[in-house]
Amino acid sequence: MKKLEIFFEILFFIVSIFWTLSFYSCFHPLFLNINLWAKINFIFSFFLGTAILLLISFSAKTHFKKTIFLSIVFLIFFLVSFFKTFSLSFLSTLTLSLFFMFFLWLSILIYGTSLLEYKKLNVFYFLIVLGIFIAFNGIFYFLLLNNVVKEKQIFGGLIVSFLLIALGMSTLRNPFFEIKFFLTEIGIVAILALLSLLFFYLTDNFSKILSFLIFLIFLIFAWKFEKVLFSETESKRKFEEILKEQRELLEAKEQFILSIQHHLRTPLGPIREYLNRILKGVYGNLDNFVIKEKLVEVKKLADNVYSLVEQLIEIQKYKTKKDSLKLEKCQIEEIIQSVVEELLSSAQEKGLYLEYQKIPLPSVEIDKKKIREAIFNLVDNAIKYTITGGVKITTMVENKKLKIEVSDTGIGMEKEEIEKFLKGTPFERGIEAKKMYGPGKGIGLCLAIQFVEAHGGKIYAKSEGFGKGTTFWIELPLK
Structure with a gap:
């Protein structure tokens, strides 16, 4: 909001400048020599601009009111002193200041359009812009075009004002206005303004009819173009709303997961501890074998x-960047060997082989626990989704990178599935994987990817398709 406040202060200052110039011009001898239509146009612009300035002042904060008041007092003093000190022509000084202020206003207008995000601010903004348009129109036609303006031609100035007001209305109705659209509309308004002025300046009837027809054709084109433009920006607005809703849903989902984690983790600790004590006979012997067997099953489910829950917490820590690595020098082959020893019985129960040819490797600086879990998850998944054959683990060093390859003869994956899984989204599972192993949660690979990426490494995979096995690689940098 601070940027917007500065922006509005500058706009107030510019409105004050135009109003001050209009006020000072009323007492200048040049005002008495212009024709009646020019006087009417100027007075209309001056009083309408004054009304808008007062409306802005009453709507603004006290700080802004002081800014406007001080600006007006300073400018009146400056104008009187400047003319007397340098003996410059009022018309030449006013012309230079007007064009300078016009370009300054245009740059601020473009910048301000990019700042505005809320429709309620556009109403306030539109009043300021309208005040500048009207004041500029009055001064421009009163002073700069006095020598060429005729009674009928003064209507050209009013038409230009209404075209500029239409531009402001377009900005008002579209809170998601972009600079490129704004500049396009400025171009359209400029062309329409020139065509309207041309109609009043031409004296030949045929030329007038021709210019009027061109004006109408271009007006229809501009109207059609405005509809397309509005449709595009409306689509963008809806897209922004959908994105906002998705972000809110994502935040709600993350809050829900956090809540579930908290409410599940808290009671699970004591439950597991009590089950352990019961099974160990702390509260007495378990003579009933059936009860003991069921308690063991309950213990497994609780575990x-x-x-x-622990895996979900790890994922959440990674997303919120709250997790930190506990790096230490270690031998990766020892970690792989421990994983193989732990999972060998699972492979043998399914009649699968689990091969690992241990070779000496350079020591690496890693978080031992996280990398072990990443390797464990990949090997565990390979065993789960393999029916016949087995799993093979190989290691190598290439281009100062340590590579761990886990290949299986399992169900395989399509290329599209591999790309989806490697994004590291939790709860993602393949169609064939769901059919083969229903209890899976789709978290293991997600955790493995996050742990490896936290070390500056990456996981990638390859498969020839369904039924042709899959190969995963873990790549870690050697420091």
Whole structure:
């Protein structure tokens, strides 16, 4: 909001300048020598501009009111002193200042359009712009065109004013106005203004009819173009609203996950602890074998839920950048060996092989726990989604990078699925994977990707298609 306040202060100052010049011109001898229509046009512009300035002043904060008042007092003093000190022509000085202020106003107008985000501010903004348009029109036709303006031609100035007001209305109705659209409309208004002025300056009837027809044709074109322009910006507005809704839904989902994590994790700790004590006989012997067996199953389920909550917490930490790595020098082959030893029984139960040829590798600086979990998740997934054959793990060093390859003879994946999974989105699972292994949660690969990327590495994969196996690579930089 600070930028907007500065922007409005500058606009107030410019409105004050135009109003001051109009006020001072009323007492200048040149005003008495112009024709009646020019006087009417000037007085109309002056009083309408004054009304808008007063409306802005009453609507503004006290700070802005002081700014306007001080600006007007300073400018009147400056104008009188400047003319007397340098003995310059009033017309030449006013002409230079007007053109300078016009270009300054245009640049601020373009910048201000890019700042505005709320429709309620556009109403206030439109009043300021309208005040500048009207004041500029009055001074311009009163002084600069006095020698060429005729009684009928003065209507050209009023038409230009109404065209500029139409431009302001377009800005008012479109709160998502872009600079390129604004400049396009300025071009349209400028052409229409020139055509309207041409109609009043031409004396030949045929030329007048021709210019009027051109004006009408271009007006229809401008109207059609405005409809397309508005449709495009309306689409953009709706798209912005959809994006906003999606962001809100995403935030709500993350808050929901956080809430679930908290409400699940808190009671799970004591539940698991009590189950452990019961199974160990702390509260007495369990003579009933069936009860003991069921309690073991309950313990496994509680451990699985606790593991899921822990994984969700890890994902949330990564998203919020609250997680930190505990780096230490270690041998990656030792970590892989421990993973193989832990999962070997799972592979053998399914009649699969789990091969790993241990070779010496350079030491790496990693978070041992996170990288172990990443390797574990990839190997565990490979075993889960392989029916016949097995899983093979190989390691190598290439281009100062340590590569761990996990290849299987499992169900495989299509290229589109691989691209989707490697984005690291949780709860994503393939069609064939869901059919084969229903209890899966789609979190393991997501965690593996996040852990490896946190080390400056990456995970990528390759598969020839369904039924042809999959190969995953973990790539870690060697420092």
